[in-house]
Amino acid sequence: MTPPARTQAAIELLDRIVAAAAEGGAAADTLIGRYFADRRYAGSKDRRAVRELVYRAVRRCGERPAGGRAAMLAVAGEDVGLAATFDGSAHGPEPIGADESAAEVGLAPVWLTELLRASGIDEGELPALVDRAPLDLRVNRLRAEPAEIATRLEGAEAVAGLPDALRLPAGTDVAALSGLVEVQDAGSQAVTLATLACPGERVVDLCAGGGGKTLALAAMMAGEGTVLACDTDRGRLQRLPPRAERAGVTIVETRLLNPNREMEMLPEWRGAADVVLVDAPCSGTGTWRRNPEARWRLTPERLERLVALQAHLLEVAAELVRPGGALVHVVCSLLDGEGRGQVATFLAAHPGWTAERPSVGFGRAHGLGLRLTPAHDGTDGFFVARLKRPC
Template structure:
């Protein structure tokens, strides 16, 4: 592919991604993979170059652009070499017209920036929200006591956490036993520590998804005790059992729940869990480094629906905690309506519950819990609180 053809390919992909973001369609990675599956003539260098253009545009533009061309024009305005590829020759994009409008760079849509400011996030931290994320892993000691990886750096406060060099292909590392590494951001590992999981406990991972935090909890319990991992998403939950087997994890039960019937389907666990961990569905404002197109998908209406879902899962989780037990609430969001505000509302409505001080290896106190941010902690953004039932 010529440089101009690569630019046109990026424009076409961005057009599809913009529509998908507006209509809650396929993720950008899926769209890119499908695009090249139908264009076998594109070599690996072409695919890499086009992908880099696409994601450069997504990271650069906080507001969802009106078109892929407007998005690429924003990049071209800062890159003369890219602007030259708008030559109208062959498969290249048409020449740039006099006064042709382009999309404007930004960290996020204005309404979201206002919400972040209202949540106490300093504007100096905004640029880090869309930086490229590092590659972190958790070492599974059940499969490997010692792991040697060139360029890996230990993560402070996480004896099993490693930060790998950018571009490392974890699946192709030599000399690493199968199941010895789980890709998991340092922030995700840190907030899971709030559960203080111990051998012999009964723990519910209420929104387990594919089980990243479930496996981390199991590692802390050393195979002693019981973890019930639940979710309402069949496809995500189905990935947990194979991961647990690969990691050599025992004592994990999975249970698919029907939305709206969670309490009924968890009646056998009522008031009996030592800890309920809730990694609640959220806006993902703390994970834009890994999923920058999420800024184009979020709307005030969708945020309101997520907040309502969080209130629901908190109520469900509270019914499962034994007297003296705890509920750990986690969101990968930096918005207070999903984090500190959500917990404050819960505590106001539930007598006998109180927030417990946390001592984690990163983060700062925020409301009744702690908040981690990319700029301050070099992790994804999280809010976590540990609530104890009296």
């Protein structure tokens, strides 16, 4: 592909990504994969170059742009070489018109930026929210040792404070290590430590999804005890058993729950769990480094629904915790309404419950919990709080 053809391909992909963001369609990575599956002629260098252009444009446009061309023009306005590819050649984009408008450059939609500032994210930390993220791994100690895995991966570095974590350059291929490692952000690994899960305990991962934190819990427990992995999404939950088998994990049980009727499937777990982890569905404002188009998907209405869902899940979790046990609330969000505010609301409604600020080697005190940010911790953004039920 010529440079103009690469630019045109990026514009076409951006058109699809913008439309999907507006309509709740597939993620950018999925759309890029589909695009090139239909274009086998594009070599690996072409695919890489187009992908870089796409994400460069997504990161530069805070508000959802009108379309792919407007998004790419925002980048071209800062890059003379890229602007030159708008040459009207056979497979390239049409020349830039004298009065043609580019998408607005920015961090995020204005309403979201204001919420971040109101939640205590200062100006100096904002740009890091959309930087490119490294590739972090969690070494599965049930099957391997970090030092051994590090010798097999060029550029692998230990992550201070996380003995099972390795950091690699973005794009490193780790498929050959399936079962020995899990791709998991260092921040995600750190907040899981807030559970203090121990061998022999009964632990519930209430929003397990595909099971990243479930498998980390099983490793923390050295394969002894029980981890009940729950979710209301059958497709996501079905991905967990094969991952557990590859990882040599035998203490995980899965259970599909009905939304808003979760306790119907959990009667024997009422008041029986040593720890309940609520890795709640959230805005994902802490994960923009990996999913920058998520800024275009969130609306005030969707955020309001997510906050209500989180509050509901905390109520469900509270019923499962045994006297003296713990509830750990985690969101990959930097918004106080989903983190600090949720915890304050929960404690006000549950006399006797107390907050026990976690110590995970990352983050800063925020409200009654900890907050991790890309700028301060070099991880995705998270809020985590550990809540104790009275004996």
